[in-house]
Amino acid sequence: MSGELATRLSRRGVLAVGGGLAGAALAACGATTQNASEAPAQSKAPVTVAIAAGGWVAEADKEVHRKVWKAFELTHSNVTLDINEIAFDTDKFLTVVAGGTPPDAAYIHPNNLPSVAGPGAYQSLDEFVKRDKSVDMKAVFPKVLEFHKFKGVLYQLPYHSGPSMIYYNKSLFQRLGVKTPEEYDRAGQWQWKTGWMEAVRLLTQNQNGVESYGFDGRSGIHFINVPIWANGGELFNKDLTETLLHQPAATEALQGYADMWVKLNGVLPTANWQHFAQGNTGMVLGFRGMGPLMRTIKDFELGVWHNPGGPAGKVTRSGPSGYGVVKGAKQSDWGWEFCKNYIGPAAQGILFSAGFNVPMTSRKEDMDAFRKDLAPWEKEEVYMEAQTTRLRPMAPLPLKWLDVNTIWNREWALIRGGQKTAQQSMTGVKQELDSLLKQG
Numbered sequence: 001m002s003g004e005l006a007t008r009l010s011r012r013g014v015l016a017v018g019g020g021l022a023g024a025a026l027a028a029c030g031a032t033t034q035n036a037s038e039a040p041a042q043s044k045a046p047v048t049v050a051i052a053a054g055g056w057v058a059e060a061d062k063e064v065h066r067k068v069w070k071a072f073e074l075t076h077s078n079v080t081l082d083i084n085e086i087a088f089d090t091d092k093f094l095t096v097v098a099g100g101t102p103p104d105a106a107y108i109h110p111n112n113l114p115s116v117a118g119p120g121a122y123q124s125l126d127e128f129v130k131r132d133k134s135v136d137m138k139a140v141f142p143k144v145l146e147f148h149k150f151k152g153v154l155y156q157l158p159y160h161s162g163p164s165m166i167y168y169n170k171s172l173f174q175r176l177g178v179k180t181p182e183e184y185d186r187a188g189q190w191q192w193k194t195g196w197m198e199a200v201r202l203l204t205q206n207q208n209g210v211e212s213y214g215f216d217g218r219s220g221i222h223f224i225n226v227p228i229w230a231n232g233g234e235l236f237n238k239d240l241t242e243t244l245l246h247q248p249a250a251t252e253a254l255q256g257y258a259d260m261w262v263k264l265n266g267v268l269p270t271a272n273w274q275h276f277a278q279g280n281t282g283m284v285l286g287f288r289g290m291g292p293l294m295r296t297i298k299d300f301e302l303g304v305w306h307n308p309g310g311p312a313g314k315v316t317r318s319g320p321s322g323y324g325v326v327k328g329a330k331q332s333d334w335g336w337e338f339c340k341n342y343i344g345p346a347a348q349g350i351l352f353s354a355g356f357n358v359p360m361t362s363r364k365e366d367m368d369a370f371r372k373d374l375a376p377w378e379k380e381e382v383y384m385e386a387q388t389t390r391l392r393p394m395a396p397l398p399l400k401w402l403d404v405n406t407i408w409n410r411e412w413a414l415i416r417g418g419q420k421t422a423q424q425s426m427t428g429v430k431q432e433l434d435s436l437l438k439q440g
Contacts, residue, residue: 048080049334052106054087055160055321057289058274064292064354068347072338075346079334090115090402097121102326104335110147110156110320111222114399114440117150122324125154128336135340139361146393147320156322159342160351161360162287163386164226164307164316170377171300172212172282178202181283181305192227193256196308197264203282204266211280215260217271218285219416221408222394226285226317227253229392230310240398240440243433246426253310254415254422262418287319288383291355295375302377306386316386317394345369358383399440404433 051069056062062085069081084103088096090112096102108116116122129137137145140158148156166181173180179187184195200214225235233250236243244250260266268281276284277293279300284290285307294302307316323342325335341347345365351357352369355378359366374380398404411429414420420428 044078046078046080047331047334048082049105049331049338050103050329051081051083051323051335051338052088052093052103052326053083053085054107055109056087058293060292061289061354061356064351064356067350068342071346071350072341076337081338094119094121097327100328102328104326104329104331105323105338106326107321107323108156110322110395111397111401111405113148113150113155114397114401117153117155118399121327122155123327123329123332125157125325125336125339128325129154132336132340135343139363140343141360141362141388141391143388143391143393144318144320144360146395147318148322148324150396152396156324157339157343158320158322158360159347160289160319160321160357161387162289162319162321163358163383163391164223164285164287164318165382165386166305166307167276167284167286167290167294168303168305169276169279169282169300170303172203172279173199173303176203176205176212178282180303181308182303185305190306190308192230192253192308192310197256197260199282200260200266201264204264212282213268213280214264214266214282215268216273216276216281216284217261217267218273219257219271219412221405221412222317222319223285224254224257224412225394226307226315227257227310229315230308230312231256232310232312235394236398236437240396241434241437243404243426243430243437245433246423246430248423249312251422251426254426258412258415258418258422261416288358289319289321289356291357291375295355302375304377304379304382306382306390314390315392316390318387318391358387360387398437400436403436407433407436 053065069083073079073081087107090108093106093108093116129135144158144161145154148154148158168181170180178199181190181199184190184199189195203212203214205212221235228235228250231249231253233247233253234244235250245254268275273284273286273290274293275281277297306314323339325332325339329335343360345363348357348366349369352373355373355375359370371380407429411420411425415422415425
C-alpha cells in the first residue's frame with residue numbers, strides 16, 4: 001500500500017447533525033445528487049472519491065482490502081480514494097447524509113439495509129446497471145443479490161458472500177474419539193437434533209483439567225435461522241406482517257439450539273469464534289470470511305463440512321457484505337465505479353488469494369482464482385453447494401428489522417440462560433413483534 005493512501009485512511013471528518021433532523025434533510029438532499037441516467041464517469045480529470053469502508057471480520061482483513069483499493073487507484077490514475085475505515089452504523093450513516101456530507105460510496109451491513117434504504121439514504125443501483133453495459137449482472141448468482149435489495153430495488157453490489165458451513169478441529173475430534181461431520185453424514189446422522197447434538201456433547205469434556213467444548217456459540221437470529229428453516233420453521237410470514245417464531249417447528253429448533261447451553265454446557269464460555277484458533281473448541285458455524293484467521297492455525301488439523309440438516313432439508317445462510325452509492329454523493333458515477341470494481345474479477349482475485357471469499361458469479365476467472373487458492377483442507381464442493389443449491393437468503397427484511405433484532409437478542413438471552421423456554425418466549429413477544437412488522 002502506498003504511503004499516500006495510508007495517510008488518507010480513517011481521516012474523513014463527519015458533520016454532526018442532530019438525529020431528529022435526519023428524516024427531513026434526507027428528503028431535500030436529492031437535489032445535489034447526480035442524475036443516474038447520465039453517462040458513466042469517463043472524465044480523466046483528477047478526482048477524489050470518498051468511501052466509507054467496513055465489513056471487517058477481523059483486523060487483518062483491512063490489509064486485504066487495502067490491496068483492492070490500491071489496485072483501483074493504479075487502474076484509475078486520476079482517482080484518489082479518500083477512505084474512512086471506521087464503518088458507519090445506521091444512525092451515523094443517516095446523519096452524514098442528512099448533514100450534506102455523504103461519502104460517494106459506503107458499506108453498511110445488509111442487515112441494516114432496510115434502515116438505510118427505507119429513508120432514501122442509498123441511491124438505487126438499478127439505473128446504473130441499466131446504463132452500464134460493462135456489468136454482467138446475469139453472471140451474479142441471484143440468491144446472492146437478494147441480500148442487497150430492499151422492496152425489490154438493488155441498493156448494493158456485493159463484494160463478499162459468506163455461505164455457512166461447519167469448520168471443525170479435526171485433531172480434537174480424533175483425540176476424543178468422536179465421529180467427524182463427514183462420518184456422521186455418511187451414517188445419515190448429520191442432523192441438528194441427532195449427530196450435531198451428539199458431537200457437541202461428546203466434544204465437551206474435562207480431561208486432566210483441560211476443558212474442551214463442542215461449539216463456539218454463534219447465536220444471532222441470522223445464524224439460528226438455519227436450524228429453524230431445516231426444521232420446517234419460519235421467522236415471518238411472506239408479507240412480513242407477522243412473526244411465526246411461536247409456531248412449534250420454530251420453537252422446537254430454538255429450544256434444541258439453546259439446549260447446547262442449558263443442558264450440555266457445550267459452548268465455549270466466551271462465545272467468540274476467533275478463539276477457535278486456541279484449539280479447545282470442536283466446531284464453528286462458520287463462513288469463508290474466517291479464512292485469513294484459519295490459515296494462521298498450525299497446531300491442529302482443520303476440516304470443513306456442510307451444515308447439519310433437518311426434516312425440511314439442508315440449508316445454509318450467508319454473511320453478505322456490499323457497497324452502495326450514497327444519496328447526495330458528489331461523485332455518484334465514481335461511487336458506482338468503486339462498487340462495480342469490487343465485484344469484478346481483479347478485486348475478487350485479491351479476496352480469493354487471502355482465503356476470504358466464495359465465488360459470487362459464474363465467471364470462469366472467479367472459479368479459477370478460487371480453486372487456485374484453496375487450502376489443502378478446504379473442499380470446493382462444500383463451499384459451492386453452500387453458495388448455490390443450499391443457500392437461502394434471509395431477505396427481504398422488514399423495515400423495522402433492527403428493532404425486531406433487539407427484541408430477539410433480549411429474548412434469546414433468557415432462552416439460552418434457561419429463564420424461559422423458547423415456546424414461552426416467542427409466544428410472549430408475538431404481539432410486540434407483530435406490531436413492529438406491521439409498521440413496515
